[in-house]
Amino acid sequence: MAEFIVQGGNRLKGEIVPQGAKNEALQIICATLLTPERVTLHNVPEIVDILQLMDMLRAMGVEVEKTGPQSYAFRARDIDLDYIRSEDYRRRGARLRGSVMVIGPLLARFGIAYLPKPGGDKIGRRRLDTHLIGFQKLGAKFDYDFDNNYFALRSDGLRGTYMLLDEASVTGTANIVMAAVLARGETTIYNAACEPYIQQLCRMLVRMGADIRGIGSNLLTIRGVERLGGTEHTMLPDMIEIGSFIGMAAMTQSEITIKEVSFGDLGIIPAQFARMGIHFEQRGDDIYIPSQEHYEIDTFLDGSIMTIADAPWPGLTPDLLSVFLVVATQAKGSVLIHQKMFESRLFFVDKLIDMGAQIILCDPHRATVIGHNHERRLRGTMMTSPDIRAGVALLIAALSAEGRSVIQNVEQIDRGYQNIDARLNALGANIVRAE
Template sequence: ADRLRGQDVLLDEASVTGTENAILAAVLAEGTTIIRNAASEPHVQDLCHLLNQMGAHIEGIGSNMLTIHGVTSLGGAEYTLSSDYLEVGSFIALSAVTEGEILIKNAAPEHLRMTLMVYERLGIRPEIRGNDLFLPDNQLLAVMPDIGDAIPKIDDAPWPGFPADMMSVTLVAATQATGTVLFHEKLYESRLFFVDRLINMGARIVLCDPHRALVQGPAMLRGEKQGISSPDIRAGIALLIAALCAQGSTVIRNIGQIDRGYENIEVKLQNLGAKIERVKVNG
């Protein structure tokens, strides 16, 4: 066939990449395509808004069911992407654990509702100023217990639930909050294995199993001069945040992982007053 034909599609999981590929195929397909159990993260929404400006006809943006009426052609468009909600969330955690004051411009707080709800349970309370976020200094970090003074749980879920990619930095923030909290990583295997580096730095964490970690704070973290390795993007930025609130110096290796998600991170941190430098290692 010269053109694809629209279909009613049910994704077996709410995959971001799977949803985006289905969208790209459907916009120029003949007829109507319905994508059910679609991912709805902000970057998926950005793609849909851009395609609509280019002439596509996509309905249900931001929901888990997209209806796409195929068109014969697309044209050019100019579109401004939303801020990276994961980077914004990481800087919120950074501000909290270092007791610093930060103003995050163009933070797109409409994409941070669940993140801010979870952070509030640790005592982190940014001020929303239009499209910006202001983090006051010296916030009192304390875990908010559940009903009956039970140990609270922080777990991740597909959007609009708490993002899995925010679990690592939130866990570091919890090491500096007074109280105990259980982290339950439901979506990814081995995501929590990086906590052994935090334990070596002085964090009080019990790794219950590959998916659950119990964190008790506050803990005085110590720098790792011998060096620690960044296993992935999110664990890498979490270890960097831990190093910035630790006593002493820390060397972080394999920073290419961090660079994948945080452009010029050392420059941004230097502008905030952090003592950090990128060192080129021969070989």
């Protein structure tokens, strides 16, 4: 098990390029199962979750070839359907949340799919109802083995239908869209997620020959086609990493330029950081964050305390609330962080309190932060990364803290952030990776 030894207090300076979007890559890579033809993907983040998913596809029979830096070609000509019933497949799928998105392509193309209950971050209940109800509406039948936490889905041919999703689930929408593109007839999905990553998936499928209308809205209409062909696709930069770097610059009072951010796809993220008092400039497709001695949290128009909460797109992604929370610890003013989606995602605040942060954990979903205004720095300490996003929030805290911090279980951070220690050290951070 690896750990980061972080000497805090260094101001960072320079340029950093965000990695490709993890959440987009997970669904795009699964979509390569929909065709026997070659699909080439660029700007693929080489992080643990993505590499494990590619290994699982290789074991299924997909030809995966690295064609250049962050570029891979996939060809799913000969899928071993016996393998997806194997113990090895069950083991690989169980440790990876993104593995759930192989169900849609397998059902659509082969009429059969097996999946163990997928793994991922332990951030609270993450139900699969939206996925499974959607597949049922398309005509699939599923059984669940409670003893082994194993799903089996079968179909003698998916058929288009109307469905109103019970939640605007991003992975649920992606999975159902991938199933519907090869279904007979027309499928209408209302309350669909419409994040940029869903838009990217739909546009790629259209280039492969799919018929999808309403891209970018929460009402998708999909007319099924007989087959899909190959294509080429480039991932967006990772908006979560971009937001993490904005927060890191403010916490460490650093001057940083984040390159090639695809600013138009960041939605409300820049505006929410502006409400935290963080100054930045859009320079072309880059974001320049100047060094700030202080930043002050805005209030609502009636003077009441600011609330920052997650919401379906175009609202704020829940993956950034951990970063907003840690950034607030050194702001001037107070803020209520409201994490609506996951009931265990705020439980890392005890580590920040140990570092000297003023935080009141109101309940599993809400925390009030009273900022130090950079007048009192956090203290270095020993801590453990509980999940990807909390892990990088703790890393940001450690970079700003006085003294030495040790972050254990950094494999969690590696699942979502590529070579993060070396990239930040290039800006002037002092992070040592130790086994």
